[in-house]
Amino acid sequence: MFCEKAIELIRELQRMSDGQLPAFNEDGLRQVLQEMEALYEQNQSDVNEAKSEGRAELIPSIKLRHCCLLRNQRCVTAYLYDRLLRIRALRWEYGSVLPPNIRFHMCAEELQWFGQYKKSLASFMRSLGGEEGLDITQDMKPPKSLYIEVRCLKDHGEFEIDDGTVILLKKNSQHFLPRWKCEQLIRQGVLEHVVS
Amino acid sequence: MFISDIRKEFYEVVANQRVALLVSSDIDALCACKILQALFHCDQVQYTLVPVTGWQDLGTAFLEHKEQFRYFVLINCGANVDLLEMLQPDDDSIFFICDTHRPVDVVNVYNDTQIKLLIKQDDDLGVPSYDDIFRDEEDEGDDSGNESDGGSEPSGKRRRFDEGAVERRIERQRERREWEARRREILFDYEQYEYHGTSAAMMFFELAWVLTKDTKDMLWWAIIGLTDQWVHDKITHMKYVTDIATMQRHVSRHNHRNEDEENSLSIDCMRISFEYDLRLTLYQHWTLYESICNSCYTSCSFKLWTLNGQKKLQEFLADMGLPLKQVRQKFNSMDMTIKENLRDVIEESSNKYGMKDIRIQTFGVHFGFKNRFLASDMVHATAALLESTEKDESDSDNFIKALDSLSRSNLDRLHSGIELAKKKLIAIQQTVASCICTNLILSQGPFLYCYLMEGTPDVKLFSKPMALTLLCKYLLKAFVHSTRNKRCKLLPLIMAAPKDVEKGTVIVVGIPPESETSDKKNFFGRAFEKASESTSSRTLHDNFDTSIIELKTEDRSKFLDALITLLS
Numbered sequence: 088m089f090c091e092k093a094i095e096l097i098r099e100l101q102r103m104s105d106g107q108l109p110a111f112n113e114d115g116l117r118q119v120l121q122e123m124e125a126l127y128e129q130n131q132s133d134v135n136e137a138k139s140e141g142r143a144e145l146i147p148s149i150k151l152r153h154c155c156l157l158r159n160q161r162c163v164t165a166y167l168y169d170r171l172l173r174i175r176a177l178r179w180e181y182g183s184v185l186p187p188n189i190r191f192h193m194c195a196e197e198l199q200w201f202g203q204y205k206k207s208l209a210s211f212m213r214s215l216g217g218e219e220g221l222d223i224t225q226d227m228k229p230p231k232s233l234y235i236e237v238r239c240l241k242d243h244g245e246f247e248i249d250d251g252t253v254i255l256l257k258k259n260s261q262h263f264l265p266r267w268k269c270e271q272l273i274r275q276g277v278l279e280h281v282v283s
Numbered sequence: 284m285f286i287s288d289i290r291k292e293f294y295e296v297v298a299n300q301r302v303a304l305l306v307s308s309d310i311d312a313l314c315a316c317k318i319l320q321a322l323f324h325c326d327q328v329q330y331t332l333v334p335v336t337g338w339q340d341l342g343t344a345f346l347e348h349k350e351q352f353r354y355f356v357l358i359n360c361g362a363n364v365d366l367l368e369m370l371q372p373d374d375d376s377i378f379f380i381c382d383t384h385r386p387v388d389v390v391n392v393y394n395d396t397q398i399k400l401l402i403k404q405d406d407d408l409g410v411p412s413y414d415d416i417f418r419d420e421e422d423e424g425d426d427s428g429n430e431s432d433g434g435s436e437p438s439g440k441r442r443r444f445d446e447g448a449v450e451r452r453i454e455r456q457r458e459r460r461e462w463e464a465r466r467r468e469i470l471f472d473y474e475q476y477e478y479h480g481t482s483a484a485m486m487f488f489e490l491a492w493v494l495t496k497d498t499k500d501m502l503w504w505a506i507i508g509l510t511d512q513w514v515h516d517k518i519t520h521m522k523y524v525t526d527i528a529t530m531q532r533h534v535s536r537h538n539h540r541n542e543d544e545e546n547s548l549s550i551d552c553m554r555i556s557f558e559y560d561l562r563l564t565l566y567q568h569w570t571l572y573e574s575i576c577n578s579c580y581t582s583c584s585f586k587l588w589t590l591n592g593q594k595k596l597q598e599f600l601a602d603m604g605l606p607l608k609q610v611r612q613k614f615n616s617m618d619m620t621i622k623e624n625l626r627d628v629i630e631e632s633s634n635k636y637g638m639k640d641i642r643i644q645t646f647g648v649h650f651g652f653k654n655r656f657l658a659s660d661m662v663h664a665t666a667a668l669l670e671s672t673e674k675d676e677s678d679s680d681n682f683i684k685a686l687d688s689l690s691r692s693n694l695d696r697l698h699s700g701i702e703l704a705k706k707k708l709i710a711i712q713q714t715v716a717s718c719i720c721t722n723l724i725l726s727q728g729p730f731l732y733c734y735l736m737e738g739t740p741d742v743k744l745f746s747k748p749m750a751l752t753l754l755c756k757y758l759l760k761a762f763v764h765s766t767r768n769k770r771c772k773l774l775p776l777i778m779a780a781p782k783d784v785e786k787g788t789v790i791v792v793g794i795p796p797e798s799e800t801s802d803k804k805n806f807f808g809r810a811f812e813k814a815s816e817s818t819s820s821r822t823l824h825d826n827f828d829t830s831i832i833e834l835k836t837e838d839r840s841k842f843l844d845a846l847i848t849l850l851s
Contacts, residue, residue, distance in 0.1 A: 259679035
């Protein structure tokens with residue numbers, strides 16, 4: 088049946104509804120585009136035939152194919168747009184350097200888009216807050232305290248904080264550190280916030 | 284040196300600095316650590332917390348952190364050895380030691396610059412005075428100076444001076460030898476017995492109180508720290524009662540604030556109350572029957588490893604009018620009518636059976652509708668978590684789990700701890716019963732000795748120091764109740780259990796003899812050291828308690844022989 092492959096693409100995204108980015112389904116996309124091309128060719132020939140030979144009974148099938156084409160187009164654009172939204176969210180969650188396993192899931196154009204998004208976000212942040220700019224990707228929720236208690240989940244070696252002091256992050260040691268330095272490491276899974 | 288004003292000399296010094304906390308693995312240290320962490324959170328003092336299990340761990344942790352930190356706080360470790368010699372720190376490192384281990388090493392006491400002891404100076408210490416132990420070396424210099432002056436004099440006078448100088452020198456040397464002999468004796472007496480002082484958690488609670496930053500959570504942790512010392516038999520009964528009275532003053536002070544009739548507290552708020560409760564371990568989270576069977580006090584008084592003992596227990600329950608069906612049910616599901624006067628009924632009946640102190644002064648906490656815990660419940664649960672022998676769990680993983688279980692927001696961890704504690708208690712009672720019934724305890728002359736073979740059920744649990752010490756104490760009590768030999772009742776007990784099967788080592792624990800008025804002073808630390816030296820056995824004195832060591836299995840017999848000769 089027509090448009091089934093397009094629906095497959097949409098379902099793929101729906102399965103990962105928590106914002107994860109699945110691998111870029113280049114095959115699926117190509118198949119949908121091929122189907123669209125085939126439909127378009129058939130439509131073209133039928134339209135020519137209908138016009139030249141006046142065969143009005145071809146018109147419903149032309150209409151059907153046209154609707155399928157439009158549907159395929161909607162599905163494909165929805166797929167691509169949803170992926171872009173997820174990639175945008177990744178910048179806010181992971182910071183400007185993405186882990187390699189996520190980059191693997193993006194196609195070349197998406198990577199390019201991501202780079203441009205990063206640039207425009209960075210120039211926006213620089214324009215705020217006077218000379219230094221303001222990093223708005225930190226403290227997404229209003230913080231309750233300046234310092235938080237964190238526990239080290241794996242050996243991470245030495246870690247330097249703002250005033251130059253170095254802390255050794257060894258497994259199962261607990262530290263009381265400024266919040267903004269820890270957020271990165273918490274997202275990476277090296278530290279765990281301890282709520283008591 | 285001893286700190287007199289804990290606020291000025293400790294807290295205000297570290298308040299603007301970064302501190303490294305090195306915390307030993309026992310419940311008192313965990314509670315003290317929680318209190319200190321809460322204070323540091325209040326004042327935003329940056330710290331790093333590192334758990335340590337023994338001297339080697341302490342050394343490695345210090346080496347790793349000495350570049351980054353200047354101030355170190357050691358909790359329940361470090362007072363009983365010469366710390367500066369062991370760690371070789373730089374001159375600007377400062378150590379704050381809050382340790383219950385006594386005797387405090389004399390070098391730690393008299394060092395004025397780098398070691399600060401967070402211990403009260405009158406806390407049962409008996410430190411020898413400075414002049415008895417340390418002596419200035421200036422006298423030697425004067426002596427040789429006189430001699431060289433005497434050399435420039437004309438010959439007649441020189442001979443007279445020489446004789447005088449020689450006599451003085453001989454006199455001085457004799458004096459010095461006498462002084463050194465006295466010094467050795469004083470130090471020997473001072474360091475011979477090992478015992479414990481005031482709980483570290485209570486010290487830090489006092490700090491919190493002085494800063495008026497104490498909360499009910501901190502008070503509860505201080506109570507748990509004190510109860511840990513009592514459960515693991517580290518302090519005398521008198522000291523426990525005195526410390527309970529101190530805590531009771533704090534509890535009434537906290538409760539007094541909430542006595543207002545108009546705005547009574549919500550049920551979810553934490554309430555601490557003084558309880559004169561039964562000595563049955565974990566009875567509110569277990570069935571009454573199981574608790575009676577597995578608590579040391581009742582099990583030893585009834586001698587539950589004998590058939591007679593079982594019968595007496597049944598009589599006891601019948602005497603109180605408690606139906607077996609009720610008693611074998613979970614405590615929370617027992618009939619309300621039975622639960623109401625349970626304590627008084629049990630006390631009356633136990634007096635008839637010779638158990639005069641079935642009730643003990645303690646504290647309980649109450650928050651929410653379901654959550655009631657006694658201090659001893661928490662101690663057992665946290666101790667079981669701290670020494671859990673699950674595979675793939677390192678000591679520091681267990682430390683973190685146990686530390687978490689002390690917070691009120693981690694109740695599921697606490698409940699899992701209670702389940703582990705129940706298993707541990709059952710294992711202890713079964714081991715005690717089998718040891719007594721198979722006469723595994725041998726009298727070696729100056730002490731009793733028991734060795735747990737490798738195939739004994741649950742022997743893995745006893746490869747940990749606290750669990751083995753608890754087993755040791757229960758076993759000694761049971762032995763004292765069951766033996767007819769009057770002399771054996773006064774002997775101390777040494778127990779050995781396999782620790783690491785691959786490395787082929789056993790863990791050896793020695794405890795002092797069991798008596799009503801025991802002062803809990805343990806001489807096995809020095810004895811083990813001397814025995815190990817004299818037989819050159821391969822031992823590891825890694826634990827902060829010197830009476831717990833690790834020994835190679837092959838050296839066991841010669842080590843024991845050396846101990847026997849040493850102590851007889």
